[in-house]
Amino acid sequence: MRYFLKLSYRGTRYHGWQRQPNGLSVQEVLETALTTVLREPVALVGSGRTDAGVHAGQQFAHFDTEMSLPPALMQSLNSLIPGDVAVQACFPVCPDDHARFTAMFRYYQYQVIRQKDPFREGLAYVFTRPVDVSRMNLAAECLLRYRDFESFSKVKTDVTTFNCRIDFAYWEEKSTGDLTFHIRADRFLRGMVRAIVGTLLAVGQGWLNVAEFEQIIEAKDRKRAGRAVPPAGLSLVEVGYPAELFSRR
Amino acid sequence: MRYFLKLSYRGTRYHGWQRQPNGLSVQEVLETALTTVLREPVALVGSGRTDAGVHAGQQFAHFDTEMSLPPALMQSLNSLIPGDVAVQACFPVCPDDHARFTAMFRYYQYQVIRQKDPFREGLAYVFTRPVDVSRMNLAAECLLRYRDFESFSKVKTDVTTFNCRIDFAYWEEKSTGDLTFHIRADRFLRGMVRAIVGTLLAVGQGWLNVAEFEQIIEAKDRKRAGRAVPPAGLSLVEVGYPAELFSRR
Incomplete structure (x- = not known):
């Protein structure tokens, strides 16, 4: 049984x-x-x-x-x-x-908080620099047009394909200024959400523009993407x- | 300065x-x-x-x-x-x-949850037995009619008076069944909130009735009150x- x-x-x-x-x-x-x-x-x-x-x-x-x-x-x-x-x-x-x-899909959330919070220690990434959330959302929308996410995959991996079907990917801004990144896909590659969030935060700070973000996806090269954010902010919130x-x- | x-x-x-x-x-x-x-x-x-x-x-x-x-x-x-x-x-x-x-007042909350929650470990008291919340609220209302709370004070204490002015004291029940006890007073005695919560949970389980709860206040004797609940559920949420x-x- x-x-x-x-x-x-x-x-x-x-x-x-x-x-x-x-x-x-x-x-x-x-x-x-x-x-x-x-x-x-x-x-x-x-x-x-x-x-x-x-x-x-x-x-x-x-x-x-x-x-x-x-x-x-x-x-x-x-x-x-x-x-x-x-x-x-x-x-x-x-x-x-x-x-x-x-399982048909996995849904992850990544929590970014704008100041230290003793009750969310280990549960969120404290990131205080200003970001342009609408720019990050424009870049996040690009993700839906692609299938191959090798650029956001850990190099050491045993998968045979880097294809994922992303259902949604967007930033939500709370009234406190705290940010939650929502992303759902049929599957995720190793380190994928944290590499995407790190690269989107680079877009939010103006280090990359949206076209450059899209070029990174197209490059299929992990070295082009931004640094992965810490694991503490990441939660698997639903398996479908x-x-x-x-x-x- | x-x-x-x-x-x-x-x-x-x-x-x-x-x-x-x-x-x-x-x-x-x-x-x-x-x-x-x-x-x-x-x-x-x-x-x-x-x-x-x-x-x-x-x-x-x-x-x-x-x-x-x-x-x-x-x-x-x-x-x-x-x-x-x-x-x-x-x-x-x-x-x-x-x-x-x-400071004019201190406001404490005590969190009771109905099942284990990895994200509230150390932040709430897991208490699964059924309780009658309206009975607990009837007993909590009695607190407002008294000033001396020696019955809920730790025996080892150096205070000269056990008098407190309680502004409010009530249980809030969430849709999940989780409970929050809210209590505000000008001052609190050592261990007071945890002893009150423990005694109110005894009322909620039917071990004590509301009249007996009131007698416990009047007795001014810590031995009469119920066991203190664990500290993890307790938070100081506002100082006025x-x-x-x-x-x-």
């Missing part, structure tokens, strides 16, 4: 979602707790990686087991895992539903699945 | 506002930074103490110096202190303005000063 977990986590203390030899990952924390509760080794497949320090307001993962789930599974898991990771739901799906491949997934049984 | 500082801090890592021998306090962090910037020993007087683990969305403190303040004082201080403390303003006041004695204070010069 296959189950989906709905999760959220604050990524500050973790080396990202993905299990790895040199550092604690969210996947490892959850697999260890599931293995304890179900008394058999459990492997999780996430909807996708998030990098070290990146958060997830919503993340999904699946696992397979023939064990019957204890009635208080969620409470047990939540008491076994630290306070910066939470399990919000666990539900059965079909055997061919897949946390990664069944077909509505039927949530009512398989 | 006397100056006021407007501050905020996340209290998780601190042994409260007040400087003390056995643990890092917010006051110590700020005094050290001010002493570095002004190159002379600086002592701060806060509007009041906050306990270990308690936060401040707004806190004020004053200090005296004959040094002229450097133009970028706030930026210097903010870069010297950790990310969980922020200086939001620094302004001159009259020599007899006093962070503690000039006369409007003129902010425009002395």
